[in-house]
Amino acid sequence: MPTPQPPEPPFQGIRRAAKEVLFAVGYYRQRLKQFDFPGVAILCYHGVRESREETAPFNELHVTRETFEGHCRLLSESCNPISLDDLRAARAGTRALPERPALITFDDGYRGVLDYALPALERYHVPAVVLACTGPVFDRRHFWFDALCRRDGEDAVLEARGAPFAEWSDLVHAIDAPAAVTDRHRPLTPEELRQLAASPLIEIGGHTMSHPTLALAPLDEQRRQIAACRTLLQEAINAPIQSFAYPYGSRADYTTDTVAIVREAGFALAFTTVPSFAALDGDPHQIPRFVMLDSVNDVELAHRLLHSWHGAGETV
Numbered sequence: 484m485p486t487p488q489p490p491e492p493p494f495q496g497i498r499r500a501a502k503e504v505l506f507a508v509g510y511y512r513q514r515l516k517q518f519d520f521p522g523v524a525i526l527c528y529h530g531v532r533e534s535r536e537e538t539a540p541f542n543e544l545h546v547t548r549e550t551f552e553g554h555c556r557l558l559s560e561s562c563n564p565i566s567l568d569d570l571r572a573a574r575a576g577t578r579a580l581p582e583r584p585a586l587i588t589f590d591d592g593y594r595g596v597l598d599y600a601l602p603a604l605e606r607y608h609v610p611a612v613v614l615a616c617t618g619p620v621f622d623r624r625h626f627w628f629d630a631l632c633r634r635d636g637e638d639a640v641l642e643a644r645g646a647p648f649a650e651w652s653d654l655v656h657a658i659d660a661p662a663a664v665t666d667r668h669r670p671l672t673p674e675e676l677r678q679l680a681a682s683p684l685i686e687i688g689g690h691t692m693s694h695p696t697l698a699l700a701p702l703d704e705q706r707r708q709i710a711a712c713r714t715l716l717q718e719a720i721n722a723p724i725q726s727f728a729y730p731y732g733s734r735a736d737y738t739t740d741t742v743a744i745v746r747e748a749g750f751a752l753a754f755t756t757v758p759s760f761a762a763l764d765g766d767p768h769q770i771p772r773f774v775m776l777d778s779v780n781d782v783e784l785a786h787r788l789l790h791s792w793h794g795a796g797e798t799v
């Protein structure tokens with residue numbers, strides 16, 4: 484879950500219609516093929532829903548299967564999907580990246596990634612990284628923000644995640660909710676995480692144990708959240724866990740101490756949600772990503788890759 488997105492700018496409807504026309508006539512695809520990115524376009528997804536009829540807390544952060552499929556099609560036809568291994572090798576200078584490299588990541592660890600995203604990734608041969616929270620996955624509980632959102636709404640979650648750590652921690656215990664295996668909107672089970680990890684397209688990374696705002700947590704708690712997450716994941720999938728994503732991921736959500744803890748815990752790379760293309764010589768523990776919303780369909784993604792994401796702001 485990242486920080487909330489800004490409201491839509493004015494005349495959005497007219498702009499969207501113009502973009503649809505440009506997409507339909509092949510403008511974006513043609514322009515993209517003559518273009519290069521100033522770094523890697525790393526996309527940050529959360530869950531994937533079956534359809535618009537299936538709603539969930541923080542609905543916009545959970546793209547539909549149709550939206551996700553459109554993104555995979557666009558990226559495979561007009562860009563070049565890469566794996567985290569490609570990114571590591573390119574950063575080390577041992578492998579060149581193709582033009583317009585794009586990397587897909589999923590935060591939190593929702594079951595929809597296995598149910599709906601993996602089939603699309605396989606169809607279009609697109610690699611991805613799944614950065615999972617170990618508490619909800621291994622204890623089979625709902626994410627704290629989903630449990631609280633269902634009880635008290637989204638504003639209560641936004642308030643709670645900025646609360647002093649002890650207060651947040653008490654709240655998380657108070658709203659603890661088991662996740663029924665039949666629930667569509669729940670974390671992966673450990674078996675499902677292992678199934679994802681077994682795919683040659685998927686690499687697993689860490690996202691803390693219980694998704695606190697790390698900047699507000701005492702240092703020993705940050706260490707526990709970060710190191711224990713890595714240990715548990717390594718034991719579960721029997722493979723090294725090399726990447727991490729900061730919960731929420733804006734610069735206010737972690738500190739320089741957090742970055743040092745992530746590095747000391749053995750994570751070679753860490754992702755933020757600071758919206759920017761990722762330069763190969765950038766800080767390996769503060770790699771920027773663009774957060775994806777369901778309102779960003781394939782047309783809008785093409786527009787952002789070509790235009791909006793190259794300016795100072797994120798959206799047009």
Ligand SMILES: [Zn+2]
Pocket residue numbers: 484485590591690694730731
């Ligand atoms: Zn998250």
